[in-house]
Amino acid sequence: MSDVLVLDHEATLAALDPHRLMGAVSEALVAVARGLASAPARTxxxxxxxxxxxxxxxxxxxxxxxxxxxxxxxxxRPGRSSHRGVVVLFDPQDGSPLAVLDAEPITAWRTAASATHSALALAGPGPVVVVGTGAQARAQVALLAVVRPGTPVTVAGRDPQAARTTAALHPEGRAARDIEGAVRESATVYCCTGATRPVVRRAWLAPGAHVSSVGGSHGPELDADTIRDADLFTEWPGAADTQPPSGAHELQGLPVGRRVTLLGSVLAGEAPGRRSPEALTVFKSTGHAALDVAAAHVVHGTVTGRLAQ
Structure with a gap:
């Protein structure tokens, strides 16, 4: 165990190179869609x-x-949740541990990467809003600052000061006066909250809007009307086929014959994405172990590469 890399929050975050992370998360999503990844439902x-x-x-x-x-x-912080833990990376050939990493930045940034891939693949042109001001929202805005620095980003939340602080992470960021107004004006909506009940309503969403919903560990982040009207995309089939905490609250009890499309299939060009400019699309993320593997791979490779220099 003496050779195991141990990184705290700051060191893990510093090694999450955004461009490498986007590439690794795309690779993981495609592997999941093709049935190449091994990852049981979260317990x-x-x-x-x-x-x-x-x-x-x-x-x-x-x-x-x-x-x-x-x-x-x-x-x-009422209405918000904290994700704390560790990610342990192992050698896939002999099973020996390689690294122990802080789970919070890995979870936030790999989730932001999957949400960003969904928007790049499915969203039409137009304004972007991030709903939320917690750790996940901050990671989302910070990642957009790297991969879409010229696209204006609005941040909407219940705490105006927190919204301004989060918006400042993006060179074109600004804080919104209210959530509903910001959503109504946006083509892409990132929902990054710890909601226990819906924070975005179908009536607020413009024709052709795309929603990347990554929050809602404790309850639905989107209302039933949004799910009813949307073309649905997920990381893995279990988002709709298993109960929470592995499945999504919003996707429980879908009507017989209602299908979800795997985002990795869209990224690989093996499934269609947006049907029309007016279609409503929703990417509902539950998180997936393959994405943690991708992020841990990036962190370990970044650190070992620096040490070898």
Missing amino acids: AALAPNGLLGAMPGYVPGLGLAAKLVSVFPDPE
Whole structure:
């Protein structure tokens, strides 16, 4: 164990190169869609105030890893939750541990990367809004600052000061006065909240809007009308086929014959994306172990590359 790399929050975050992360997450999403990744549905132990989830995964070419993560409401910030834990990367050939990494930045940034891929693949042109001001929203805005620095980004949340602080992470960022007004004006909506009930309504969404919903560990982030009218995309079939905490609250009980499309299939050119300029599209993320593998692979490769110089 003496050769195992151990990184705290700051060191893990510093090694998450955004461009390499986008490439690795795309590779992982395609592997999931093609059935090449090995990752059982997330399991969780339920505590009185939260849960502890376990997420092992293997992706050919990226590696073998497991995440232990707790998801608990943050009493200092009502309506938001904290994700804390570790990701352990293993050698896929002999099973020896290679690295122990902080799970919070890995979770936030790999989730932001998958949401960004969904928007790049499915969204039409127009304004962008990020709903939320917590850790996931900050990671989303920071990643957009790298991959789409010239696209104006509006941040909407219940706390005006937090919205301004989050918006400042993007060179073209600004804070919105209210969530509804910002959503109504946007072509792409990133929902990054710890919601227990819907924070975005179908009536607010413009024709042709795209929604990347990555929050809602404790309840639905989108209303039933949005799900009813949208073309649905996910990371993996279990988002609709399994119950929370592995599946999405919004996708439970879909009508017989209603299908979801895997984002990786769209990225690989093996499934259609947007049907028409007026179609409503929703990417509903539940998180997936293959994405943790991708992020851990990037962190380990970045650090070992620096050490070898």
